[in-house]
Amino acid sequence: xxxxxxxxxxxxxxxLATHAGNGPVLIxxxxxxxxxxxxxxxNILLELRKAGICGSKKGKGGGYYLIKxxxxxxxxxxxxxxxxxxxxxxxVSLHYYEPCGDCADEKSCKLRSIMMDVRDSxxxxxxxxxxxxxxx
Amino acid sequence: xxxxxxxxxxxxxxxLATHAGNGPVLIxxxxxxxxxxxxxxxNILLELRKAGICGSKKGKGGGYYLIKxxxxxxxxxxxxxxxxxxxxxxxVSLHYYEPCGDCADEKSCKLRSIMMDVRDSxxxxxxxxxxxxxxx
DNA sequence: TATATACTCTATAAATAAAGTAGATTATTA
DNA sequence: TAATAATCTACTTTATTTATAGAGTATATA
Numbered sequence: 001x002x003x004x005x006x007x008x009x010x011x012x013x014x015x016l017a018t019h020a021g022n023g024p025v026l027i028x029x030x031x032x033x034x035x036x037x038x039x040x041x042x043n044i045l046l047e048l049r050k051a052g053i054c055g056s057k058k059g060k061g062g063g064y065y066l067i068k069x070x071x072x073x074x075x076x077x078x079x080x081x082x083x084x085x086x087x088x089x090x091x092v093s094l095h096y097y098e099p100c101g102d103c104a105d106e107k108s109c110k111l112r113s114i115m116m117d118v119r120d121s122x123x124x125x126x127x128x129x130x131x132x133x134x135x136x
Numbered sequence: 137x138x139x140x141x142x143x144x145x146x147x148x149x150x151x152l153a154t155h156a157g158n159g160p161v162l163i164x165x166x167x168x169x170x171x172x173x174x175x176x177x178x179n180i181l182l183e184l185r186k187a188g189i190c191g192s193k194k195g196k197g198g199g200y201y202l203i204k205x206x207x208x209x210x211x212x213x214x215x216x217x218x219x220x221x222x223x224x225x226x227x228v229s230l231h232y233y234e235p236c237g238d239c240a241d242e243k244s245c246k247l248r249s250i251m252m253d254v255r256d257s258x259x260x261x262x263x264x265x266x267x268x269x270x271x272x
Numbered sequence: 273t274a275t276a277t278a279c280t281c282t283a284t285a286a287a288t289a290a291a292g293t294a295g296a297t298t299a300t301t302a
Numbered sequence: 303t304a305a306t307a308a309t310c311t312a313c314t315t316t317a318t319t320t321a322t323a324g325a326g327t328a329t330a331t332a
Contacts, residue, residue: 002224003319007238010247027279040321046280058279059329075250088138102143110270111146114211114261121257125250134246139290163308176292182309194308195300 006083008036009044013078014134016054017070024056024063044082051081070131076123078131086126087119094119142219144172145180149214150270152190153206160192160199180218187217206267212259214267222262223255230255 011034019025027045031038045064048054055067066073079086080095090098091106092115103109147170155161163181167174181200184190191203202209215222216231226234227242228251239245 001221001226005320007225007236011238024278037321039323042279043321049279056279057329058277058327059331060277061330062278062328064279085137089143090137100143102147108272110272114265114269117261118258121261122254125253125257129250133250136244136246141291160307173292175294178308179292185308192308193300194298194306195302196306197301198299198307200308 002079002083005040005044006079008034008041009048009078009082010134012036012041012045013048013053013066013073013131016064016066017131017135020066023061024065026063030064047081048078051077053078053081066131070135073131074127075129075131075133076126079126086122087115089115092116092119138215138219141176141180142215144170144177145184145214145218146270148172148177148181149184149189149202149209149267152200152202153267153271156202159197160201162199166200183217184214187213189214189217202267206271209267210263211265211267211269212262215262222258223251225251228252228255 012030015030015034016025027041028038030036030045031041036044045054045056049056049064052067053073054064056062056064076086085093085096087093087096089100089112090096091100091109091112099106100112103112106112148166151166151170152161163177164174166172166181167177172180181190181192185192185200188203189209190200192198192200212222221229221232223229223232225236225248226232227236227245227248235242236248239248242248
């Protein structure tokens with residue numbers, strides 16, 4: 001399941017997307033409108049900024065803003081960043097690979113090959129859906 | 137990601153499947169062969185039994201055994217039982233539905249409809265793969 | 273340049289979930 | 303009745319998630 005943090009990230013990003021063009025948006029404004037703890041949201045937005053998904057400006061008139069068009073922000077990217085791997089097992093993860101150590105040989109592991117199929121079918125969707133698809 | 141417990145469940149069930157026909161298998165035997173804490177495995181097997189996936193017998197000559205053919209045990213069933221929902225959000229779960237409360241209207245929620253697609257594509261695979269597919 | 277503003281950073285606390293453990297109990301076999 | 307092996311309830315430990323605190327830094331503008 002997606003963590004609460006991930007759902008907050010989606011919520012904050014769609015807020016930014018629908019309020020684009022009027023300059024940066026205050027963390028506080030997003031927090032109030034989307035019912036997210038301001039301090040927690042600070043962490044999330046910072047993470048999104050470091051990943052190049054949004055930009056920020058300090059001081060008066062500052063705030064957060066999207067750095068790319070919503071249609072260029074894949075849901076898979078947001079999920080990976082905030083939630084973690086999309087795969088169900090680490091030995092199949094494209095971005096967070098780890099040997100699982102449960103099987104003798106990864107290449108011939110039956111569970112692994114099924115989990116690759118599941119991963120691919122999820123990615124097929126999540127790589128082709130973007131922030132733009134979340135807007136009304 | 138699948139929990140360690142879920143991976144243990146797969147491991148124990150494949151052990152049972154490959155040792156079928158010689159009568160019940162001791163928890164201890166599975167635990168030793170599959171490197172699982174015996175006490176933890178007890179909990180897991182009990183859960184699998186209560187869900188009708190395997191049966192057990194007490195006393196001498198007792199142990200655990202599969203109650204159905206491996207080909208009749210869907211991976212989706214095992215995952216749901218031990219790991220929880222297959223969906224990424226509760227408002228889309230077929231077996232663990234809960235309103236997520238994050239959106240105003242569930243029916244028109246864009247994220248929800250994407251998450252339904254992800255769920256369906258995962259189920260397409262996990263409902264059609266069984267314990268038999270995990271055996272060598 | 274002083275001041276208010278608003279994001280940034282590091283650290284920690286609290287809550288929840290996952291993993292693992294203990295020991296008494298019950299059913300079965302021989 | 304003695305030995306065996308699953309069952310049940312409860313608890314402990316560890317890890318993760320969620321949330322909070324407060325000092326620090328950059329910016330705008332008067």
